[in-house]
Amino acid sequence: MSAVVTPVSLSSLTKRPRPITESVIVGKDILDLLAGSMYINPLNIYREYVQNAADAIDEARDKGLSFTRQPEVEILFDHVERSVKIRDSGIGIPSNEFVQRLTTIGASQKRGKQLRGFRGVGRLSGLGFCQELIFRSRAEGDSKASEIRWDGRTLREKMRDQNFNGGLAEIIQAAVTVNTAPADGFPNRFFEVELRKVSRLRNDLLLNEDTVRGYLSQVAPVPFMKDFQFGKEIQKHLETHGIRAPIHIEINDGKGQIFHRAQNKILLTDTAFDPVRAIKYVEYQGSDGEICAIGWITDHSYAGAIPKKHGLGGIRLRAGNIQIGDESILADFFPEARFSGWAIGDIHIISPKILPNGRRDEFEPSMHYSHLQEELTLQAKKITQLIRERSAQRNRLRSVQQQLGAAHEWIKVATEKPLPPLLIKVLQDVAALKLAQAVKEAAKLDNESEDQALAATRILEVETALSKLPLCATAAHTQNELSKNLEKPVAAALKTILSHAKNPRAGIELSVEVLNAIGEA
Ligand SMILES: Nc1ncnc2c1ncn2[C@@H]1O[C@H](COP(=O)(O)OP(=O)(O)O)[C@@H](O)[C@H]1O
Numbered sequence: 111m112s113a114v115v116t117p118v119s120l121s122s123l124t125k126r127p128r129p130i131t132e133s134v135i136v137g138k139d140i141l142d143l144l145a146g147s148m149y150i151n152p153l154n155i156y157r158e159y160v161q162n163a164a165d166a167i168d169e170a171r172d173k174g175l176s177f178t179r180q181p182e183v184e185i186l187f188d189h190v191e192r193s194v195k196i197r198d199s200g201i202g203i204p205s206n207e208f209v210q211r212l213t214t215i216g217a218s219q220k221r222g223k224q225l226r227g228f229r230g231v232g233r234l235s236g237l238g239f240c241q242e243l244i245f246r247s248r249a250e251g252d253s254k255a256s257e258i259r260w261d262g263r264t265l266r267e268k269m270r271d272q273n274f275n276g277g278l279a280e281i282i283q284a285a286v287t288v289n290t291a292p293a294d295g296f297p298n299r300f301f302e303v304e305l306r307k308v309s310r311l312r313n314d315l316l317l318n319e320d321t322v323r324g325y326l327s328q329v330a331p332v333p334f335m336k337d338f339q340f341g342k343e344i345q346k347h348l349e350t351h352g353i354r355a356p357i358h359i360e361i362n363d364g365k366g367q368i369f370h371r372a373q374n375k376i377l378l379t380d381t382a383f384d385p386v387r388a389i390k391y392v393e394y395q396g397s398d399g400e401i402c403a404i405g406w407i408t409d410h411s412y413a414g415a416i417p418k419k420h421g422l423g424g425i426r427l428r429a430g431n432i433q434i435g436d437e438s439i440l441a442d443f444f445p446e447a448r449f450s451g452w453a454i455g456d457i458h459i460i461s462p463k464i465l466p467n468g469r470r471d472e473f474e475p476s477m478h479y480s481h482l483q484e485e486l487t488l489q490a491k492k493i494t495q496l497i498r499e500r501s502a503q504r505n506r507l508r509s510v511q512q513q514l515g516a517a518h519e520w521i522k523v524a525t526e527k528p529l530p531p532l533l534i535k536v537l538q539d540v541a542a543l544k545l546a547q548a549v550k551e552a553a554k555l556d557n558e559s560e561d562q563a564l565a566a567t568r569i570l571e572v573e574t575a576l577s578k579l580p581l582c583a584t585a586a587h588t589q590n591e592l593s594k595n596l597e598k599p600v601a602a603a604l605k606t607i608l609s610h611a612k613n614p615r616a617g618i619e620l621s622v623e624v625l626n627a628i629g630e631a
């Protein structure tokens with residue numbers, strides 16, 4: 111009897127996947143992530159709130175609403191209460207949408223709206239750094255302001271509580287209360303977030319006005335300082351590429367408005383600075399052929415690393431005119447990472463295909479971002495090359511100056527007192543040699559550069575002084591003139607003496623002694 115073998119298809123043994131029907135649990139612990147712990151730097155919470163303010167201001171501007179109040183954003187510190195308020199005069203939230211918008215998590219109504227936020231979580235970033243987080247707002251036409259309080263202490267208690275079995279929605283319901291804002295007197299249109307009993311972190315940085323000012327001058331969409339000589343021109347350039355107008359932000363520290371970090375002078379040490387000479391505009395094409403990023407880079411002498419404490423150095427990346435990451439976001443693209451801190455500039459991402467990640471410390475990986483990164487690597491290489499060229503140029507200039515200095519010195523000593531004519535002639539030769547070396551080095555300086563012009567002027571000065579040397583020097587004749595046939599070897603000996611002398615004067619003294627000795631012999 112022969113067995114009948116029926117082939118069995120393996121795939122018919124595996125069950126087809128089914129969609130899940132079980133309910134999905136979103137646990138309370140997710141809140142911890144949203145309440146600041148996903149941000150690397152606590153100061154990032156200021157970026158999140160300023161970003162929301164900037165979105166609200168842009169929405170109000172787009173609607174043609176009037177701005178009767180300046181500044182558009184105020185940051186109000188209260189050290190006694192340990193609180194801070196960030197208040198804006200943007201579009202606000204209408205009272206009928208207020209609770210919904212401020213309790214929704216991860217479903218932003220901004221998505222697809224050309225605004226900066228789109229993940230619907232940023233406003234919770236302060237929760238991890240204070241005891242109470244309060245939002246208040248009034249939109250045009252609302253009779254009263256609304257208020258919603260997130261009680262940080264209750265949230266933390268419930269997070270730790272083993273017996274609390276609720277998920278994300280339940281913990282929010284337990285810790286959040288709403289109200290109409292007590293005692294009116296609020297502006298007609300505003301939004302504010304108040305952080306109460308702010309945590310004391312290192313240097314109390316969240317309540318340190320200078321720290322917050324320094325941070326926002328790098329990160330926020332603020333205007334250039336009025337006296338920054340290239341400010342107006344850069345601003346115009348940004349506007350032509352659709353970058354929205356900057357925002358007037360003030361802190362109540364008596365120091366007024368916050369301005370962009372750019373400066374006319376780059377302080378390298380307490381006393382030395384490098385002036386910004388010009389601005390170079392850059393533009394990068396995406397893989398689809400469209401411009402995906404534009405920006406500006408300062409031209410300066412690249413004389414050294416810009417101290418980190420000034421918050422000035424680095425080419426920064428921005429989206430919606432808000433910085434993504436920090437000053438070293440491009441460091442890895444430089445052949446030597448340290449050089450990234452020698453340059454200054456901003457690159458604005460304009461492609462909607464390149465999106466910031468949730469932490470806003472980088473962009474989401476994508477083909478479009480990779481392409482831009484390649485372009486930026488080329489840019490970093492160019493900057494590095496420039497840094498190296500400028501350094502070589504500085505060394506050449508230094509060498510020119512040294513040679514000219516030496517020539518000048520020989521000319522000077524030759525005219526200080528009467529000297530034997532042969533010695534004067536030798537000194538002239540020695541100075542001429544130094545001058546020739548200077549001319550040779552100067553020829554290597556960049557054509558038409560400031561350095562070359564400077565060197566040319568100095569060379570001319572020394573040449574003139576050298577040509578006048580026979581007139582200025584006084585000949586002191588020794589008793590016995592050297593016989594003609596001795597002149598050449600003696601001149602050679604004097605040259606050797608002079609070139610080995612400790613200093614020009616010592617060389618001259620020794621030369622005179624030698625000449626006298628030969629004369630007496
Ligand atoms: N300053 C503000 N003015 C008006 N509405 C705001 C402001 N800040 C936050 N909101 C509202 O709260 C929502 C949630 O903010 P957020 O958690 O930062 O998420 P996202 O900014 O990604 O939408 C915003 O979409 C907006 O509707």
Ligand SMILES: [Mg+2]
Pocket residue numbers: 158161162227228230231232233
């Ligand atoms: Mg936001």
